[in-house]
Amino acid sequence: MSRARILVVDDEPFNLDIVAEYLDEMDFDLVMVESGDAAWEALGDREREFDLVLLDRMMPGMDGIMLLRKIKADERLSSIPVIMQTAATSPEQVREGLAAGAFYYLTKPFEGEALQTIIRSALDDMRVRRELRASLNDHAKAMNCMTEGAFSIRTLDEARNLASFVALLGPQPETLAMGLCELLVNGVEHGNLGIDFAEKSRLREEDRWEDEVAHRLSLAENRNKSVRLKVWGDDSRWVFEIRDDGPGFDWRRFLDFDPERAFAPNGRGIALSRQLSFTSLTYLPPGNQVVVTVPKSDKPA
Missing domain, CATH: 3.30.565.10 (Histidine kinase-like ATPase, C-terminal domain)
Structure with a gap:
């Protein structure tokens, strides 16, 4: 079975390092980018399909919500599960993310076990969808x-x-x-x-x-x-x-x-x-x- 490829999007290099450390033993193919624009460019590469996007909500330029809406509006990308990592946890902010298509949420700061659990859940859902499709x-x-x-x-x-x-x-x-x-x-x-x-x-x-x-x-x-x-x-x-x-x-x-x-x-x-x-x-x-x-x-x- 091929390794799951995960796109990790965060404008803070320190946060990317934390994610890489938490996921070090899970044998994922991690692609790290520091902006919404860089993430959109990576998603547009048809030679590199992603199984999951771990997305920071609050970023300069194209923020997480804007990128999420673009992903869900694209027929080729819309089925990719997106985990929104955020410190914005008010009910109104969560509803905005849910409406945009973020059906998985992770509160910052988070522990490695919480990150691993939500990723396993999202990848399991994605695997079932692909099996159904096949x-x-x-x-x-x-x-x-x-x-x-x-x-x-x-x-x-x-x-x-x-x-x-x-x-x-x-x-x-x-x-x-x-x-x-x-x-x-x-x-x-x-x-x-x-x-x-x-x-x-x-x-x-x-x-x-x-x-x-x-x-x-x-x-x-x-x-x-x-x-x-x-x-x-x-x-x-x-x-x-x-x-x-x-x-x-x-x-x-x-x-x-x-x-x-x-x-x-x-x-x-x-x-x-x-x-x-x-x-x-x-x-x-x-x-x-x-x-x-x-x-x-x-x-x-």
Whole structure:
């Protein structure tokens, strides 16, 4: 597996040195630049693709928010995860960053462990997106005859495979796959296995999340639990219904980006999916069933 290439942007050389020291043992290919303009030039090099951008918010000239908006407006670069490192942590400032596309936040000054945790989380998300994208083409021809379907999954891998398969029904399969994957994975880990937001944050920090999921899947009380997906369509839209065997949860807290959770390594997936992947997203009480829709064409349903 090739090393992850990370673009680190900070106008203070001392801060770049700190990041390099914190990440020294993680075998990343680090590209360090001291301005937004230099970062934009590096991102424009098609011979050098980046897996992640670690971006300082407050810089002279092109600041972090300006650069972030340019990244998210560029079709080739928009899927690169961006971690915003900043001392500007008021709710209004965080909302501005979230609106611009910074779904990962790191408060300055930070410890090496916090930096490593948020980078692992962002790279894991990026890896899943790339795997979903790669598997889309494998299923494309099989979807032409589908009008409805019912599926049942238990594991994270099954969630990702199913998401990439049924997403081919939508007009933007890659975006739909990411949203469906998020909801299916939530059904497995939160619904069936009882891993809540705080516990997942801790497991992410300890780099034990997937190991804990595998352990809980093996327990007798969870062996018969599943997440079911039903899909059907009408003249204008596809409807996806996802249900797990858990007790439900207070989904209302997770429908929108919350500045208080911006600095956690998880907890933004539902809001991101609602914003980018679906025409509508509706949870049904007690929270173990969600219904989402997408149009059958690029025209709004």
